[in-house]
Amino acid sequence: MSSGSEVISSYSSSSSSSSIMAESVIQEMPPAMCLEKPSVDFSYVGIDAILEQMRRKAMKQGFELNIMVVGQSGLGKSTLMNTLFKSKVSRKSFLGTAEEKIPKTIEIKSISHDVEEKGVRMKLTVIDTPGFGDQINNENCWQPIMKFINDQYEQYLQEEINIDRKKRIPDSRVHCCIYFIPPTGHCLRPLDVEFMRRLSKVVNIVPVIAKADTLTLEERDFFKKKIREELRANGIDVYPQKEFDEDAEDRTINEKIREMIPFAVVGSDQEYQVNGRRLLGRKTKWGTIEVENIAHCEFAYLRDLLIRTHMQNIKDITSSIHYEMYRVRRLNENNTQANGLGDHHPASHEI
């Protein structure tokens, strides 16, 4: 409780109306007239206690996060997930097998975990897409993924439209899709471009360079620059999207991030002894790669972006932009259907 905090108020003009909606106009009062400072402070009202109330509520309710990982098999997706969340959250760990056949078609496998840290509970759902990009003919391999994402939006929409609806609608919408780019060092492949082009319109995409320990620093920088150019040339907007920056402060922070994507990451869930400390890393004959060392790889940046700083923002963009876009499209579609004008099949939202 800070004594000396004051409640500064600005007046609005009152309008009395016998009609039902009373209008109120908010005007800022000129600062000169603002306050006669009370001679003694008893002016603490306690409005800022609402922050504490919100925090309490959030802790009680817990959070939900749904992350999808997309990439060819063998790029270290599961390992990266385990490293990110410092626990065995990947599909492979859940199913208990390290080896498996590459599936003939793309499957979507979703696994949920309850994790808790310092009193904060989170329901983390990792959505895996085994089989993506593994076939000989990979045409339309993004379709099942698009469908899955849209199905989650649909599920949420259905619940929201209900007359008798739940207090908290369970949120299964995909908040973030991590796309793994194989470390060729040259440029994006047509599959990468196609996938990211289509999916960046419905979900937040975070591209990462997988297994980046095969690239030297110069190769890495070159690769990244090339990728950024290609993304720009194809009009692909990855997270953090430029158009959703809210203010100048956001823009500065996000510009820095945009200059670093895609993050070159290395994943590992094994600890090694380095300089007297136990660190996550990959041990090779020529040295040990420390996963959380930013001189070695950019895993820490990715983790900070996804979890420590931008998690709420990712969820907000999903719910207020991607979901709303889906909703608008869907409701308009049905309008034309009802009027007999369109001939759309609701399931196809292909772009």
Next chain:
Amino acid sequence: MQERTMAATEIARQAGEGARAVPLSGHVGFDSMPDQLVNKSVNHGFCFNILCVGETGLGKSTLMDTLFNTKFEGEPTQHNQPGVQLKSNTYELQESNVRLKLTMVNTVGFGDQINKEDSYKSIVEFIDAQFEAYLQEELKIKRTLHSYHDTRIHACLYFIAPTGHSLKSLDLVTMKKLDSKVNIIPIIAKSDAISKSELAKFKIKITSELVSNGVQIYQFPTDDETVAEINSTMNGHLPFAVVGSTEEVKIGNKMVRARQYPWGTVQVENENHCDFVKLREMLIRVNMEDLREQTHTRHYELYRRCKLEEMGFKDTDPDSKPFSLQETYEAKRNEFMGELQKKEEEMRQMFVQRVKEKEAELKEAEKELHEKFDRLKKLHQDEKKKLEDKKKSLDDELNGFKQKKTAAELLQSQAQQAGSSATLKKDKERKKPQTITMQEIMCASVCAFH
């Protein structure tokens, strides 16, 4: 090892019912989530809407000024309002880094009318209108919910007059109408008019009356351990007996807000004097978020459900669900248009009918007139004929006479000639007795006749 392949939906469902708890082997960092959430809200700002219901002169505006420690606008309202109006003002308050958009709605003229039967109606309508506005925004196709200025009433402070006896029937009726629409916090206004012992009895009486009439007032939540204790104690102190004042009085060596009387000073922030501090604590410092949440998840949902059911929507089977809103809306609209058209058709028919009838009437009249005309004409002709006949007969008579006349004249002239000769003869025969011959008589009569 055999791989267990499960369908994605199976896994998801399994996980949904209590996903497996996974221990973390290191610091991940999502414990910053509450902070991220709070930061976002701070950037966004908060809004809180209070409705003050109570008779004129109970100190509503003063209490608001005292609560938020600001002089809000306004002169006291007159007592001669014809009906209850709701006046709403929005203010932007800031304390440290928290920006609050506070809206205060006042009932103007409540309890001043002679007939107070409809007093509660404008209040209920106002509250419903705020819900309706939110519902409309939510149902829009292109909506901006996260930047929508929420005007739904989060808390309703009901001011009870400090009679010391019991609730007025107006109070009971109004509170009963409002309890399912808004969080009601009853407070005893101007409680420095009641002595301590009377106050205790008054509070008990009020609470028992509320309970016996089934009025649901807002209960401070007791499910979160951090605040359960204080909230449950406070629940027992309802209704709060408050005193409001913006004047400062020097007590000891401090300036405090108080009301000064010849017999003593009532200090607003002294817990022994009144419950102001409790009210502020509960309303603002502990439960503001809960009030907002209850409004959204309970009162608003109830309104929404009733409104949608009233409009005829139902939760039908999953297949037709998504657009039951759109479809049913379209169907309703078509139904309505159909009805309109039918009515229009009916009216047109009636009109045509009437016109026909009138036409027939007019035709009848026309026919009658024609007949009359014909009759008259005939009569006329008959008369004319008669007259002509008469005229003819008269003419004939006239001709006859004329003929006779000419004949007679001719005879006369003949007779005269014969007479002159006869006179000669007569002279001769004068000596003789004249014998008047028949001829002479005839001549004479003819002459006489002439």
